[in-house]
Amino acid sequence: MPQSPELDADVTRESLLAEVNLNAPEGGKITFLERLPFGKALIVDRYQLANGLMLLLIEDHEAPVVAYHTWFNVGSRHEQVGKTGLSHLFEHLMFNESENLPAGEFDRKMEEAGAEVNASTWLDWTQYSSSLPKGQLLTAIPLEAERMAHLVLKPPQLNSEKEVVANERRFRVEDDVDGAVNELLWATAFTEHAYRWPTIGWMADIEAFTTEDCLGFYRTYYAPNNATVVVAGDIEPAVVLRAICQSYGPMPRAVVPLEDVRPEPPQTSERRISVEKPTQTEKLVLGYKSPAFGDFDYPALSLLGEVLAGGRASRLYRRLVRELELASEVRISVGPFRDPGLFELYVSAREGHTAEELLAVVEEELSRVREQPVAQEEMDRALARNELSLLASLETADGKASTLGFYETVLGQPTSAFERLAMERKVSSSDLRRVARRYLVDTQRTVVLVRVKDVDDDDLEPNDSSDSDAEAA
Amino acid sequence: MNQALPTNPTEPRVLVETSRAVPLVTLSVTFTQGSVLDPEGLLGLTRLTGRLMRRTGAGLSADQIDTRIDTLGASLGVDVTHSAISFQGTCISRSIEGYVEVVKDVVAKASLSENEFNKLKSESQAELLSMLDSDQSVARHWFRREMFADHPYGRPTGGTLASLPKLEHGAAVEHAKRAIRRGNLLFAFAGDINPEQAQRFAADIAAVVPSGVSPEVEVGEPRFVTGRQLVVVDKPDRTQTQILIGTRGSHPKDLDHTPLHVANTVFGGTFTSRLMHEVRSKRGWSYGASSHLAYDRRRQPLSILTFPKAEDAAPCIELQIQLLEQWCEAGITQTELDWAKNYLIRSHAFSVDTASKRVSQKLDEVLYDLPKGYHEEYLANVQAVTLEQANRAVAERISPKDLLIVVVCTEKLVGAQLQAIVPNLEHYKVIPFDGEVQTETKA
DSSP, rough: OOOOOHHHHHHHHHHHHHHEEEEEGGOOOEEEEEEEEEEETTTEEEEEESSEEEEEEEEESSEEEEEEEEEOOOOOOOOOTTTTTHHHHHHTTTTTTTTOOOOTHHHHHHHHOOOOEEEEEEESSSSEEEEEEEHHHHHHHHHHHHHHHBBBOHHHHHHHHHHHHHHIIIIIIIIIIIHHHHHHHHHOSSSSSGSSSOTOOOHHHHHHOOOHHHHHHHHOSSSSGGGGEEEEEEOOOHHHHHHHHHHTTTTOOOOOOOOOOOOOOOOOOOOEEEESSSSOOOOEEEEEEEEETTTTTHHHHHHHHHHHHSTTSSIIIIIIIIIIIOOEEEEEOOOOOOOOOEEEHHHEETTOOOHHHHHHHHHHHHHHHHSSSOOOHHHHHHHHHHHHHHHHSSHHHHHHHHHHHHHHHHSSSSTTTHHHHHHHHHHHHHHHHHHHHSSSSSGGGEEEEEEOOOOGGGOTTTTTTTTTTTEEE | EEEOSSSSTTOOOEEEEESSSSSSSEEEEEESOOGGGGGGTTTTTTHHHHHHHHBBTTTOOOHHHHHHHHHEEEEEEEEEEOOOOEEEEEEGGGGGGHHHHHHHHHHHHHHOOHHHHHHHHHHHHHHHHHHTTTTHHHHHHHHHHHHHSGGGGSTTTTOOTTTTGGGOOOHHHHHHHHHHHHHGGGEEEESOOOOOHHHHHHHHTTTTTTTTOOOOOOOOOOOOOEEEEEEEEETTTOOEEEEEEEEEOOOOOSHHHHHHHHOOOOOOOOTTEEEEEHIIITTOEEEEEEEEEESSSSSOOEHHHHHHHHEGGHHHHHHHHHEEEEEHHHHOOOHHHHHHHHHHHHHHHGGGGHHHHHHHHHHHHHHHTTTTTTTHHHHHHHHHHHHHHHHHHHHHHHOOTEEEEEEEEEEHHHHHHHHHTTOOOOOOEEETTTOOOEEHHHH
C-alpha cells in the first residue's frame, strides 16, 4: 500500500534530523515540533534546538531569494528607569565588531553577498532581518550566529553609536511634531507599566549608557533560548538545518530573568494635556486603553478602528475631512502588544480650526458606535481592507518572515495571521458595539491637544526637549 | 516576462507579468504626460485633475467610489510625476472584474464635479501646509526648485500654496481633455492574471478613453547649478538640520551612466559606503548618509542626503565636500569596484523578486525613455564596468566646483557657520520654510 505524502515527509524529516543530530554540538540537536499551514499554499515547519533556539522554516520557490530573520524576545518593556533605550541601542551595536570580525566587517560581508540588512525594535521585541540571494544563505548563517554570541563592545564604537542614536532621536522626536506628541501621549497614559517610556529611550539615558550597561544587557537577553530564527524563501530545508545546527549549536543557554512587569493600574479618569509645538495647524491625539494583542477583544476593536478611520470611506475621514472640512488627516492604530496598550487616534486640523472642534466630532462618532450597530456593509469594507493588507504583506520572502516572526514572538503562534483574519470575520456588529462601550470611554482616555507655537525668533531654544513645554490644561 | 505589445499601433500598449504567488493583481493605467502639462502659472493642475478623476468616476461621489474600491479588497491611487499620470493599485484577484470596472469609471467616465473640485482644492492646500511639518520634505521641495530653477522639473507637481488658489474648475475640465488620451495610454498588469485576461481588460478600458494624443511638451535637458550655492531654508526651533547636496548627474542613455552608478555605489550607495563610513560610523554625525542617482526622461542630479544636529552641520558639509573632491580626483580602487559589482549583481535579485517589481521595470523603460533592454541587460552592463570607466565617469560627470547645498535649519543658529565653511561659495540665499519670499546675497 503506498504511503501518504505526509508520512513520506515525516520519514524523510526523521532520517534527516537523525543525520544532522549525529554530529551536532550538544546545544545544536534539533527537535521537530510541528508543521503548520500558512495560507492556502504554504507550510511552516517549527523546530527547536536543544539550547532553546526556536526555528521556523518556510519553503517558497517563487523567487531565488531568502529572508533570514532573528527575533529576540526583548524590547523596551524589559528596560529599567534610567536605562531606557538600551534595546534600541543594541539594534545599532549589533552591527559592530565581534570576536571573529573587525568593526564594519559584518555589513561589508553581507553587502558583498548582495544582502539587504535591517533591524527594528519596539515595545516587546527586537528583530534583525537579512534578505539574501538564494546562493548566499550560507554566508549569512555563521555571521548571524557570530553576532548573537560573540559581540565585542568597546567605548569608541559605543560612543559613536550613542551619537547616531541621539541623532535618530532628534530626527524622529525632537524635530518631529508627531513623534514628540506620540511620546507624550504614552508617557501620560501609562504611569506604572514600562510602555510609558519610548522605545528609542530618553535623551539623557541614551547619552549616559556605559559599556558595562551594554555588556550586562547582551549577556542577559542575547541568547538562543530567547530568540527565534525564521528562514523563508527559496531554501533547501536540509541545508538550512545542518548550517543552523553547526553555527548555533555551540551556544549555551542563558538564564533569562523573570520579567519584572508592573501592570498598569486601571485608569479611572481622563488625562488631558495641552502642548505647544512648532507646527502649522492644531492636532488632536487620543489614546484609549486597549486590550493586549492576544486578547479575545482585540480583533473586534481592530476592526472597529478600521470602520472608524481605515481609508477614505471610513466614518471619521468622511466627517472630518470631506463633509466638515475640519481636518486634513485622520488615522487610528491599535497597539499590537503583548500587554494592554493604546487605541490611538490622530487628527490633524486644517488651518483656522481647533483641536476642540475635532474632539467634538470624534466624540459624536464614538458615541454613535457605542449606541448604534455598525452596518454589515461597513464591516465588509473593513474586512476586505484587512485581507488585502495581509496578502500584500506576504508578497515577498521578507514579508513572510516578518509576519511569522512577529506572531511567534508576540503570541507564540507563528501562523496565526490567517486565524486572526478568520476571527475578524466572526466578529458581529454587536461585538463592535460591546468593545466600543468597553474601551472607547472617556475615563480611560488620554487627550493631547497640540497648539500652534507662536515662534519668536528671539526666544529660540533649540535644545528644548519634546515634553518640556507641555502643560496641564 | 510575459509581455504583450501591440502589433497594431492603435491598440493599447500592455505589459504583463504573471505570478500566482499571492492572489493579488496589481494594475497601472498610465498616461505618458505628467505635470509638465501644467499651464504657466497653474502649477499643480495636472495632479489636481488626476485626483479629481479618481474621486468622481461614473458620476459617483468620492465616498461611493472609495467604498466600492475598499469592499472589493482593492486600492487605487493616482500618482502624478513630471512625466506621467498613473492610476495604480492592487486588488484581490477574485475581484478583478469589478476592479477593472471601477478603474474604467475613473479614467474615462469621471464627472469632474465642481463641488468635489472645490473640496479637493481645499484638501490639497491643507496637505501642502501639513507637509511643512516634515523637514525632509521641505528640504526635498527646495532642492528640486533650486536645482532645476526654471526647468519644468523644478515645478512642484503638487503645486504651491500660492498656485493652488488660482486653479479653477473649468481649467481642470479642459485639462482632463488634453491629458487623458488613448494615444498616451500604457497598461501594466502583474500577479494573478494571465496575458490574455490583461489584454482584454486593457482593451476594455482603452475603448472608452477619448482617442487622440496629448500635446507634446518639449522638455529640454536641464541646466544644473554652476558654482557653489548655499540655500538655507530657515525654520525655527530646529535641533537638527536636513542637508541635501547636489550636482549634475546623468541619464541611463549616457554611455557612462552604468560606470557612474557603480562608482556611486562605492561613494554613497550602501551602508558601508565611503559616505556612511565617514559621516555615520566614524563620527556618529548623522543617522543616515547616502547619495543617489535618480532617473526621469531627462538628466537628474546626483543628490547626497545627511541630517546632522545643528552644531555638526558645518563640519558635516565640509567633510562631504572633501569626500566629493577625493572621489573625483582619486576615483575608486579596484577592490572597491569589485566589491560594488558583487553587491549590485547579487542584490539585483531584490529588484525582480515580485511580479509587480518586474513589470515596473518594464514600465520605467517605456516611460522614462531608457535604452532598450536597460533592465534586462543591467547585470551584464554592471559586470562589464572597468575601473578606468568608473573613474572617468566620476571625473567627467561630477563637478564638486558646481554644488547646490540646501540646508533646512534655524538660520540664526548656524547660517554664519555654514557660509564660512563652504570654500568658494558664490551665492548664499535664505528662504523662509513656509513662504516663497527670499533674501539673496552674493557670498
